[in-house]
């Protein structure tokens with residue numbers, strides 16, 4: 001309700017401003033030229049705005065990259081079975097006997113006799129990045145069906161791994177960030193050498209931070225006797241509740257079920273501290289940029305006091321002056337915004353990673369500066385112009401007409 | 409003191425009628441009277457020089473006549489309108505239609521060229537671009553500056569700037585021109601040129617002019633001189649030309 005009370009006048013003001021750009025008498029070229037005339041202050045203010053908008057767009061793409069990494073992975077009709085209270089795959093374990101019972105559950109989708117599910121093991125191993133830092137990388141062992149359950153994953157070089165012969169595939173993204181990950185190379189894990197036989201992409205999802213191999217090979221190498229999780233497709237997404245209950249209540253199982261989507265949503269929180277920090281920095285910088293725009297515009301208004309008085313004397317009305325100076329601020333900030341959005345494209349395609357605070361392993365993602373994000377950045381700069389320009393424009397519109405007559 | 413009447417100023421229909429005009433400024437609770445009991449009629453086609461010592465209220469009176477300030481008391485009718493009855497927007501439209509302004513410091517917009525400066529007041533009127541162009545060129549040729557129309561103010565001499573300002577004042581074809589020290593910033597030669605131009609506007613185009621000036625030589629170009637002394641009309645002198 002209060003939001004509406006604030007938003008309504010704001011929207012009305014915005015609508016009027018748009019109308020004013022076309023129909024009010026002070027032409028915008030007058031403002032553009034005034035901006036051009038005071039180049040130093042215009043460029044320094046627009047530069048500050050550009051910087052803030054550039055950072056804003058990069059932070060947006062960061063937040064978006066992280067949520068793509070986790071969210072695109074999830075499906076509603078696929079469930080992850082974990083040990084109770086495990087929360088994450090890495091903490092979970094399911095013994096072979098329970099896994100056997102689980103795999104014949106009647107609610108699982110089937111293809112002929114084959115249930116659509118993959119018993120998996122998740123481990124982490126320390127790898128050295130290209131920059132010398134050590135970081136944990138998730139290693140996932142899966143059954144052949146595991147690839148079917150991840151249709152977003154596709155081979156871009158080489159082929160998928162085969163069971164029983166110590167082969168792995170690595171994410172395309174990881175190849176740039178870690179040395180020696182080329183197809184044809186080898187990685188050492190669990191006292192064995194593994195051949196890298198392929199590189200894959202998975203639509204930017206968190207799978208692109210994992211090395212994949214055959215589950216039996218991985219268990220053997222790591223001398224593990226139990227699985228971590230089961231990833232399973234259900235016959236019907238609506239029966240997930242039923243499946244959850246039966247797996248929980250079955251005395252032989254006593255396991256926990258989460259939908260894949262819910263699981264990855266939980267993981268997205270890994271990005272929260274970064275997003276919070278990014279937002280904080282953006283908010284502080286935005287405050288500074290708005291202040292700078294306001295300052296510049298106040299100075300411009302003070303310098304043109306007589307000019308404004310003269311315009312009023314010639315018959316221009318208060319609202320003509322208000323719109324004119326408000327637009328001058330918006331043009332100033334918008335120019336900065338365009339430059340800033342352009343600057344942000346330099347971040348485009350940079351691959352980076354961050355440590356997930358929950359799973360303590362590396363999550364890779366790429367900055368993708370889309371036209372949509374750039375448009376958001378420019379829109380953001382226009383809002384800064386609106387906010388920073390309002391008070392100076394208001395003051396300009398209140399300058400007494402008699403100022404025009406003052407000598408000096 | 410007798411009121412200055414239209415008869416005094418050469419007869420004819422009054423275009424400016426001031427009745428018992430008062431203007432005060434307030435400093436906290438203290439009233440500072442600037443104009444007191446001004447009665448004045450100025451006929452259509454008159455050319456009046458408003459003189460008086462500094463601080464006597466000349467600019468204040470001119471502002472009231474031109475509708476850029478409002479009196480504290482009394483009534484005024486200018487170009488057929490009782491200005492007290494107009495709200496701010498109406499007054500703005502009235503100024504645009506009826507008054508041309510000539511300022512001491514020209515008050516040209518530095519980022520607009522001569523043509524655009526002259527065009528400014530026309531932007532408030534429902535005219536086509538070509539009609540505006542026709543009028544701007546006409547006004548510029550009247551002040552003899554067609555060849556300078558693409559120049560910016562900084563590329564013009566002070567005298568030329570003031571002539572551009574005069575073109576801007578007449579481009580809307582107003583009945584009344586008000587000028588506050590129009591030659592105050594000019595050297596003798598340029599001042600003389602501007603004064604002759606204003607005299608032509610008065611004699612040939614029939615513009616009513618009210619000009620504030622300190623300079624007796626400038627005042628000599630007007631048909632009548634009015635003297636203000638401490639906010640009161642002191643005496644009116646007919647100029648013998």
Ligand SMILES: Nc1ncnc2c1ncn2[C@@H]1O[C@H](COP(=O)(O)OP(=O)(O)OP(=O)(O)O)[C@@H](O)[C@H]1O
Pocket residue numbers: 433434440442460461462463464465466467468469
């Ligand atoms: N906005 C204002 N607030 C308070 N006092 C004012 C204001 N404007 C003018 N005054 C006072 O009113 C008086 C008349 O001022 P005005 O500018 O009309 O004088 P003037 O005759 O034009 O003087 P000058 O020849 O110096 O231009 C002065 O004493 C001035 O200080």
Ligand SMILES: [Mg+2]
Pocket residue numbers: 466467468588
């Ligand atoms: Mg004065």
